[in-house]
Amino acid sequence: KAGVTQTPRYLIKTRGQQVTLSCSPISGHRSVSWYQQTPGQGLQFLFEYFSETQRNKGNFPGRFSGRQFSNSRSEMNVSTLELGDSALYLCASSGLAGGPSSYNEQFFGPGTRLTVL
Amino acid sequence: QQQVKQSPQSLIVQKGGISIINCAYENTAFDYFPWYQQFPGKGPALLIAIRPDVSEKKEGRFTISFNKSAKQFSLHIMDSQPGDSATYFCAAASGGFKTIFGAGTRLFVKA
Numbered sequence: 001k002a003g004v005t006q007t008p009r010y011l012i013k014t015r016g017q018q019v020t021l022s023c024s025p026i027s028g029h030r031s032v033s034w035y036q037q038t039p040g041q042g043l044q045f046l047f048e049y050f051s052e053t054q055r056n057k058g059n060f061p062g063r064f065s066g067r068q069f070s071n072s073r074s075e076m077n078v079s080t081l082e083l084g085d086s087a088l089y090l091c092a093s094s095g096l097a098g099g100p101s102s103y104n105e106q107f108f109g110p111g112t113r114l115t116v117l
Numbered sequence: 118q119q120q121v122k123q124s125p126q127s128l129i130v131q132k133g134g135i136s137i138i139n140c141a142y143e144n145t146a147f148d149y150f151p152w153y154q155q156f157p158g159k160g161p162a163l164l165i166a167i168r169p170d171v172s173e174k175k176e177g178r179f180t181i182s183f184n185k186s187a188k189q190f191s192l193h194i195m196d197s198q199p200g201d202s203a204t205y206f207c208a209a210a211s212g213g214f215k216t217i218f219g220a221g222t223r224l225f226v227k228a
Binding site: 004033035041042043044045048056090092105106107108109110111 | 160219
């Protein structure tokens with residue numbers, strides 16, 4: 001099976017702009033989660049989508065949004081970019097429906113490195 | 118209550134030695150504790166995981182020890198090799214929906 005793919009791999013934007021990142025999960029996986037990784041904060045959970053519905057959301061401002069399409073592909077959008085948004089954005093997919101007895105094995109993509117100037 | 122505290126931040130171990138990374142959590146609702154390994158330029162990859170009904174799990178040179186009462190768990194890498202040099206993240210999850218990661222440990226194994 002092909003792994004999780006993310007596009008683009010690298011992106012340079014300036015403050016105030018907006019950006020859209022894309023994630024294609026492993027075929028058959030219906031859950032997609034997004035994380036922000038920075039040297040100081042580690043991996044911070046942004047949100048998780050399952051069957052086009054946002055099931056969970058981290059503590060990020062409303063400038064960060066996402067969506068999931070019927071084919072499970074997901075996009076993340078950041079509006080009004082700030083310098084502090086520079087980070088590696090990781091997408092992870094999981095084949096599990098969730099629930100109290102589920103395992104959360106997540107498969108990560110290589111990430112999109114966003115630099116805000 | 119949602120935090121997972123990981124230590125140390127960085128670790129240097131001689132080849133053949135044992136690497137130990139520790140994590141602690143607060144939320145007793147967590148029911149799945151994975152460890153991820155990340156090499157530069159790559160996304161994290163699942164290394165080994167444990168559920169709270171088991172006190173230890175071993176896969177090759179990697180062992181998770183889990184102490185439910187203390188709400189702590191640790192990763193032991195036996196016979197550490199230079200190829201193990203990477204960043205390791207512990208994590209905790211509940212209900213299959215949300216995973217909380219520790220801050221990461223950068224491991225360097227000296228040849």
